[in-house]
Amino acid sequence: MTDPLAEADVRRVLDADGRVLPDAEPPDLSDDRLVAIYRDMRITRHFDERAVSLQRQGRIGTYAPCAGQEGSAVGSTHALDERDLISYQYREHGSIVTRDLLAEYLPYWLGHESGTAAILEGNVFPLQIDVAAHLPHAVGAAWAFDYRDDDRIVACHFGDGATSEGDFHEALNVAGVFDLPTLFCCHNNGWAISVPRSRQTASDTFAEKAQAYGFDGIRVDGMDPLASYAATREAATRARDPDASPSPTLIEFVEYRYGAHTTADDPTVYRDEDELERWRSIDPIDRMETFLRETGRIDAEGIEAIGAEAEDVVAEAIEATADLQVDPGEMFDHVYAERPSTLDRQREELLELIEKHGADAFEQGE
Incomplete structure (x- = not known):
């Protein structure tokens, strides 16, 4: 199967099979942290499967699947400090899992307001449905941190379709003008619902749009969790440095969503199976598992244990909502x-x- 990013100008640590590229250097992380990234991706994938099932049963509302995009959400969140604020659209469930907020988050999908209130305790803004509407708010939070000399930054996640909204341009312009500690995390999964990337912008990349606002833009293999971590960590370090300028960064995570845009969508109408299978060949979980196995950080028993843990964590989160009363x-x-x-x-x-x-x-x- 041909690697869909083989010829792309994207930052990578792992090749398509999960082995470290000759000219790449993995981030300097402990074995426990590397295994934790893998664990959080496995939990996210399993939650995604269960959430789709719950929606089909009529137990939760319309849901946005994230399978295929776990590497960027989990990798980038591990690169942040716990006090850093995360603002996201509706597909970065891996950020919630990494912050250990799954049980608190699930009530949102059941229509209960506690699901948005609780995640604020973990420095995560409530899920945003309106495309790009959260970007100005994220920049406002970053401005507040900057004004108060608070050593915190904001990581704002959104899809490539959000770049066609006025909120995107206004937010990036303000962040650039006032040099605000903001990471703009653009998840380019190739499709804005059924609109392909080629009809979304005439620019060669989404990352290059940052140049218009006076700061850097970088492209990353979003299905490589180590590259996602490394790029986010470097951008976060620069944003936190009072002597560094510019502070903002636009990170374009190039990736693919395996499923529908939401459970109300049918991707077979506008995508072909061959395209999907090409992207599945660089699955973020498979690549991270290969890396951990071949570097001696995990074995078959450890992988099996994490799979069981993923099932338990998701089951416990679902069970915790059993008695939730919604009026x-x-x-x-x-x-x-x-x-x-x-x-x-x-x-x-x-x-x-x-x-x-x-x-x-x-x-x-x-």
């Missing part, structure tokens, strides 16, 4: 400052239907 009427509470009569009527109709047919029957569309 459907609450969805009407914060739409307007003063709820209009039309919304009152809708709320009453909904509650009457639930009372008549039961909440379980209503959720199943009966």
Whole structure:
């Protein structure tokens, strides 16, 4: 199978098979940290599989699968300090897993506001659905850190489609003008829903867009967790250095999502199977596992143990939501400052239907 990034100008540590490239140097990390990166990717992949299943069962709402993109989300988050703030779109579930917030996060997908409130305790902004709308907020947080001389930075994640929104340009411009400690993490998975990268921009790369705003842009193999770690760590170190300028960096993670844009999407309409299989040949988990095996950092028993742990962690997070009570009427509470009569009527109709047919029957569309 042909490596889809074999000819691409991207930063890599591991080759397509998971072996260190001759001219590359792995990041100087402990064996435990390297294994932890692998562990967090395995948990993320398993959570992704279970979340899609839960959505098909009608137990959670529309979900954005992340399979294939674990390397960039997990690798980049390991490169940050725990006090650093993460702002993300809706596919970087690996950041949540790396911060050990999965159980706190899952209620969000069940429609419960505690799922957004709890992750703030782990320095993660609530999940953002509106494309690119969170970028100005991330820059605002970075500005606050800079103003207070707080040794923290912001890593802001978004997809390549976000670069077509005005919020993207405004955020990068402000970050560049005021030299703010912001990492703009662009996940270029080739598709903005069904729109290919070639129709998203006339630029050769997304990384080069940083030049217009006065700071650096770099391209990374996003399916290489070690390259993702190294690039993010270097950018974070520069952003944190008061004598370094410019502080912001735009990191383009070149990768691929194996599944649909969301569970409401059918990628077979606009993608072909051969393209998908080419990208699967450089799977981030497989490459990291090969690296750990061949460098003596893990064996078959250790891999099996991590697989079992991944199942347990996800099962426990799901089980913790079993008794979570959600009041459907609450969805009407914060739409307007003063709820209009039309919304009152809708709320009453909904509650009457639930009372008549039961909440379980209503959720199943009966």
